[in-house]
Amino acid sequence: xxxxxxxxxxxxxxxxxxxxxxxxxxxxxxxxxxxxxxxxxxxxxxxxxxxxxxxxxxxxxxxxxxxxxxxxxxxxxxxxxxxxxxxxxxxxxxxxxxxxxxxxxxxxxxxxxxxxxxxxxxxxxxxxxxxxxxxxxxxxxxxxxxxxxxxxxxxxxxxxxxxxxxxxxxxxxxxxxxxxxxxxxxxxxxxxxxxxxxxxxxxxxxxxxxxxxxxxxxxxxxxxxxxxxxxxxxx
Amino acid sequence: xxxxxxxxxxxxxxxxxxxxxxxxxxxxxxxxxxxxxxxxxxxxxxxxxxxxxxxxxxxxxxxxxxxxxxxxxxxxxxxxxxxxxxxxxxxxxxxxxxxxxxxxxxxxxxxxxxxxxxxxxxxxxxxxxxxxxxxxxxxxxxxxxxxxxxxxxxxxxxxxxxxxxxxxxxxxxxxxxxxxxxxxxxxxxxxxxxxxxxxxxxxxxxxxxxxxxxxxxxxxxxxxxxxxxxxxxxxxxxxxxxxxxxxx
Numbered sequence: 467x468x469x470x471x472x473x474x475x476x477x478x479x480x481x482x483x484x485x486x487x488x489x490x491x492x493x494x495x496x497x498x499x500x501x502x503x504x505x506x507x508x509x510x511x512x513x514x515x516x517x518x519x520x521x522x523x524x525x526x527x528x529x530x531x532x533x534x535x536x537x538x539x540x541x542x543x544x545x546x547x548x549x550x551x552x553x554x555x556x557x558x559x560x561x562x563x564x565x566x567x568x569x570x571x572x573x574x575x576x577x578x579x580x581x582x583x584x585x586x587x588x589x590x591x592x593x594x595x596x597x598x599x600x601x602x603x604x605x606x607x608x609x610x611x612x613x614x615x616x617x618x619x620x621x622x623x624x625x626x627x628x629x630x631x632x633x634x635x636x637x638x639x640x641x642x643x644x645x646x647x648x649x650x651x652x653x654x655x656x657x658x659x660x661x662x663x664x665x666x667x668x669x670x671x672x673x674x675x676x677x678x679x680x681x682x683x684x685x686x687x688x689x690x691x692x693x694x695x696x697x698x699x700x701x
Numbered sequence: 702x703x704x705x706x707x708x709x710x711x712x713x714x715x716x717x718x719x720x721x722x723x724x725x726x727x728x729x730x731x732x733x734x735x736x737x738x739x740x741x742x743x744x745x746x747x748x749x750x751x752x753x754x755x756x757x758x759x760x761x762x763x764x765x766x767x768x769x770x771x772x773x774x775x776x777x778x779x780x781x782x783x784x785x786x787x788x789x790x791x792x793x794x795x796x797x798x799x800x801x802x803x804x805x806x807x808x809x810x811x812x813x814x815x816x817x818x819x820x821x822x823x824x825x826x827x828x829x830x831x832x833x834x835x836x837x838x839x840x841x842x843x844x845x846x847x848x849x850x851x852x853x854x855x856x857x858x859x860x861x862x863x864x865x866x867x868x869x870x871x872x873x874x875x876x877x878x879x880x881x882x883x884x885x886x887x888x889x890x891x892x893x894x895x896x897x898x899x900x901x902x903x904x905x906x907x908x909x910x911x912x913x914x915x916x917x918x919x920x921x922x923x924x925x926x927x928x929x930x931x932x933x934x935x936x937x938x939x940x941x942x943x944x945x946x947x948x949x
Binding site: 596598599601605609699700 | 768794840841842
């Protein structure tokens with residue numbers, strides 16, 4: 467068992483030497499999580515907007531379900547996706563199990579409710595401000611949704627960031643549907659879990675450091691965009 | 702005891718498909734309270750009608766009802782045969798606190814032009830008209846109060862309304878901004894736009910009004926031409942209001 471200091475030293479040398487295995491894992495993690503975030507936003511933002519402006523029977527129940535789905539347990543999602551994509555499952559013919567696509571599907575299911583629920587709150591607040599003006603302009607529902615999504619774009623960046631954060635840090639679902647196969651479906655979180663269980667803390671720590679740096683970098687970028695937008699009163 | 706409202710006769714206005722306006726038995730209850738009560742009103746086809754009255758008289762709510770933004774509890778609003786809810790698209794409303802989109806000045810006007818299917822080339826003409834062309838690229842929400850209200854007016858005029866409602870658009874603006882807004886409204890009126898204006902500003906009302914509707918307690922207490930309303934208000938409530946006394 468390495469000491470923490472040794473492990474950190476090894477981690478740093480792996481990062482600085484540009485270890486190809488390490489960067490393959492990082493690249494796949496980003497590919498899977500960014501794709502899942504983009505798909506989840508494509509689904510979650512319009513859903514959040516429609517619920518934000520809609521007044522319909524059962525809306526309260528929809529809100530409760532949306533909020534509850536934010537806490538979906540990753541292993542349960544992983545298991546459900548596994549059951550659907552396994553050879554004997556209804557979507558088994560697609561042959562997606564143990565592929566990055568399966569991991570994207572699982573992460574999308576995990577974060578789409580987060581995007582929908584958080585964007586609903588952001589857009590509902592904005593709609594409360596705009597509603598009378600929009601009614602005065604006789605906007606259609608589609609025009610209202612488009613206008614709200616555009617005007618809340620900087621606040622919604624933070625929503626997307628929350629989704630990405632959840633996706634890139636998630637391990638339970640992707641390990642079930644991806645299988646943590648070397649050079650195929652191994653991502654940062656599953657590699658950290660594996661290397662830690664093997665006692666190889668260097669790679670685990672290196673990946674952990676990169677994960678933190680990515681999280682900090684993405685947050686800094688979004689914060690910077692938001693600060694610029696705030697200065698222009700666009701938030 | 703309030704005097705019966707004096708209602709000018711209405712007549713058809715050539716060019717305006719929405720006039721005359723006839724309101725009958727309008728009632729509005731909010732949370733069990735009667736806000737507007739059996740309100741009757743008939744507006745002349747052209748010009749600028751000032752709606753005046755003490756706070757809580759129901760002026761802003763009357764504007765929203767006339768504009769079709771909310772349904773009355775009972776009663777009818779008839780814009781030359783068109784119900785209020787169907788006349789909204791041919792009208793525009795400028796709120797006391799302008800609601801500006803989180804976009805540039807130009808994009809705020811573009812938004813209305815686009816929703817009306819109009820040529821966006823009109824944008825610069827409109828911004829020039831309200832003296833904001835030089836600020837076209839600036840964020841709208843960084844404009845001063847007077848500029849923001851002029852942008853709201855430009856946006857309202859971008860929809861080419863037949864009727865323009867103004868709900869205390871100059872409240873809390875400096876005198877120069879007030880006169881700038883009034884000049885734009887007068888130009889719109891000269892082009893045939895029917896103006897319905899809520900204000901507490903006596904000077905503004907005297908400068909702008911062709912006729913005055915005086916509301917109190919959710920009723921029209923008095924409706925008369927401006928030249929008669931200000932020197933000879935017919936009701937005690939209007940006299941008290943014009944003299945700065947609390948209206949009871």
